[in-house]
Amino acid sequence: MKKLRKITKTAADLFYPRRCPVCFDIVKPMGELICPECAGKLVPVKNPVCKKCGKMVNHERTEYCLDCAGRERTFEYNLAVFEYNDQASSSMSAIKYKNKREYLDFYREAAWYRFGKRLAVMNPDVIVPVPIHPARRRERGFNQAAILAFGLSEYLKIPVCEKALIRWKKTAPQKELSPIERLRNLRQAFEPGILPPGAKKILLIDDIYTTGSTLEACAQILKIMGARQIYTLTLFIGRGA
């Protein structure tokens, strides 16, 4: 089966040569999702990590990063695949603003390779992508978090619920805001939607973890809607203290 998939993929690559999510050139060898030399430019998050947000910390004995130590987090913990470095940032910009959604194939595989076993053991009831504003979705044509959620759903055989959260307000750049203002701002950007009956354990998916405010806002709303445990997964996360 795996072999068959590879052959079909290679045939498709003949007609639409696949481009690399890091250097944006045609990937060689054919059939791969990233150039071997570019794979090394993305830095996988390695232990030790903060037990809450999953970002790398300097010492084995550090339980929580400085960000998480002083803050309440409604989600259980975050799983992060790569460090958000310059390559990751330009790759994500290409996905979002140059319509390079095909790069998400590589990131889905990377997320599955890194956390597949853990997600299978976690066995959430439903996978919820963090929504983007409908106007943004129309403009972009897709929500990167939803594409990732559907990709993982196929492997896990766990349903995706895109209607759990509604984003009805566009959020302005939040760099100037304090963490509390940021959270308040985001809490107002989302509204509860509908969860499938009995969905108590939720896997929430987003592309980038910056301060955790987005995931926190979503987790708080999901708890109000009746979720008991919320786990989160992001492709990228910044470097911790």
Ligand SMILES: [Zn+2]
């Ligand atoms: Zn490359």
Ligand SMILES: [Zn+2]
């Ligand atoms: Zn942390």
